[in-house]
Amino acid sequence: MLTAAALEGTPYDLVVSAGIGGGFLPGASVGSLVVADEIVAADLGAETDDGFLSVTELGFGTVSHKPPEDLVRPVADALGARTGAVLTVSTVTGTAERAAVLRERHPTALAEAMEGFGVAEAAAVHGVPVLEVRAISNPVGPRDRAAWRIPDALAALTEGFGKLVPVLESWNRHDQ
Numbered sequence: 122m123l124t125a126a127a128l129e130g131t132p133y134d135l136v137v138s139a140g141i142g143g144g145f146l147p148g149a150s151v152g153s154l155v156v157a158d159e160i161v162a163a164d165l166g167a168e169t170d171d172g173f174l175s176v177t178e179l180g181f182g183t184v185s186h187k188p189p190e191d192l193v194r195p196v197a198d199a200l201g202a203r204t205g206a207v208l209t210v211s212t213v214t215g216t217a218e219r220a221a222v223l224r225e226r227h228p229t230a231l232a233e234a235m236e237g238f239g240v241a242e243a244a245a246v247h248g249v250p251v252l253e254v255r256a257i258s259n260p261v262g263p264r265d266r267a268a269w270r271i272p273d274a275l276a277a278l279t280e281g282f283g284k285l286v287p288v289l290e291s292w293n294r295h296d297q
């Protein structure tokens with residue numbers, strides 16, 4: 122989509138990645154919203170005898186994208202959301218041990234989900250800023266499908282999106 126829009130001469134000004142996600146308690150409770158101040162590929166790297174090394178530490182590229190600071194704050198304020206790192210994982214965290222590892226490696230993390238870093242990479246290729254908004258549907262920790270509150274999270278996300286448009290419009294004007 123980004124490529125097609127660029128080729129048609131109507132490039133995007135912003136890419137928004139949004140959906141449900143797991144929340145790190147106590148910072149991000151179920152039903153709350155998180156706006157990413159950093160989008161981190163949390164499991165992109167290699168296990169070594171000395172522990173996990175990210176692809177950045179391996180010298181292959183970046184594991185982190187930063188949405189524009191002057192957008193993250195007003196969006197979070199408008200949505201009543203907290204700001205923090207949102208981790209992108211390939212495997213949904215399902216144990217307290219794994220949650221503790223992620224917390225230790227990423228002390229500013231408030232949420233985890235599965236798509237944000239890929240979206241941010243694509244946006245970066247096109248030089249387009251990115252925003253990630255997650256509605257918390259479940260705590261990050263031991264797997265407990267009964268604790269997932271997907272309809273509540275989707276309702277919070279829908280309500281949040283209603284408040285997003287005026288902020289984006291004023292950010293756009295300010296940027297031009």
Ligand SMILES: O=C(O)c1cccc(C(=O)CC[C@H]2O[C@@H](n3cnc4c(=O)[nH]cnc43)[C@H](O)[C@@H]2O)c1
Nearest residue numbers: 140141142143213214233234235236258259261264
């Ligand atoms: O049943 C499971 O344990 C399970 C295993 C893999 C994937 C799922 C999903 O349904 C998640 C897919 C979807 O939801 C986002 N999401 C929501 N909560 C989390 C989370 O705690 N960790 C990672 N991703 C999460 C994710 O972005 C996908 O869009 C269930």
